[in-house]
Amino acid sequence: MYKTYELAHILIKEHVKDNDLVVDATCGNGFDTLFLSKLVPNGKVLAYDIQETAIRNSKALTKDCNNIEFFLTSFENINVSNCSCVMFNLGYLPNGDKNITTTKDQTINAISNLVNSFDVNPDMVIFIIAYPGHDNGFIESNAIDEYIKTLDSKLYLATTFKPVNQVNAPYLITINKKKNR
Numbered sequence: 001m002y003k004t005y006e007l008a009h010i011l012i013k014e015h016v017k018d019n020d021l022v023v024d025a026t027c028g029n030g031f032d033t034l035f036l037s038k039l040v041p042n043g044k045v046l047a048y049d050i051q052e053t054a055i056r057n058s059k060a061l062t063k064d065c066n067n068i069e070f071f072l073t074s075f076e077n078i079n080v081s082n083c084s085c086v087m088f089n090l091g092y093l094p095n096g097d098k099n100i101t102t103t104k105d106q107t108i109n110a111i112s113n114l115v116n117s118f119d120v121n122p123d124m125v126i127f128i129i130a131y132p133g134h135d136n137g138f139i140e141s142n143a144i145d146e147y148i149k150t151l152d153s154k155l156y157l158a159t160t161f162k163p164v165n166q167v168n169a170p171y172l173i174t175i176n177k178k179k180n181r
């Protein structure tokens with residue numbers, strides 16, 4: 001079966017059009033940024049990370065792409081309109097400093113800011129890959145699970161794609177605004 005990031009990529013590919021504005025909230029080593037960049041050859045990727053190493057690694061991996069703008073700042077500062085996808089791949093930088101990781105409070109802040117922006121981003125889907133297998137990730141993913149349960153069921157759809165016979169395996173969360181049919 002698919003790895004969690006592969007599942008995220010498949011769903012993102014289904015949703016995003018080639019001229020869309022999309023956001024990589026945690027560019028890390030740039031693999032998701034590169035994937036997003038190729039999906040929107042006539043659009044743009046905004047890529048965020050709080051670590052210079054991450055921005056540097058991502059720029060190196062995507063050196064042939066000309067549709068990416070990088071931001072060395074927290075994903076709490078994402079402020080976009082007309083964006084179709086925001087992808088969070090949470091946790092710490094692979095092969096980097098494991099003490100620098102996404103945190104419960106910052107992540108919930110960023111997600112709730114985005115939820116509040118659904119009026120200007122009605123087609124946006126938020127994709128979150130959560131990693132409960134490490135201590136901080138366990139706390140963070142529980143907090144996200146609790147937060148998404150509070151979203152108004154008439155306005156929003158929050159979904160988790162979670163293995164049920166594995167212990168603390170990574171999983172995917174999506175949040176979108178419901179459409180009136």
Ligand SMILES: C[S@@+](CC[C@H](N)C(=O)[O-])C[C@H]1O[C@@H](n2cnc3c(N)ncnc32)[C@H](O)[C@@H]1O
Pocket residue numbers: 025026027028029030031032033048049050051054073074075076089090091092093094100101102103106
């Ligand atoms: C699992 S890595 C991302 C992997 C990446 N998407 C890739 O394809 O290589 C998580 C990243 O989140 C970053 N991060 C942690 N807190 C953050 C924050 N508040 N805002 C933005 N990025 C953050 C870390 O620096 C780290 O690079």
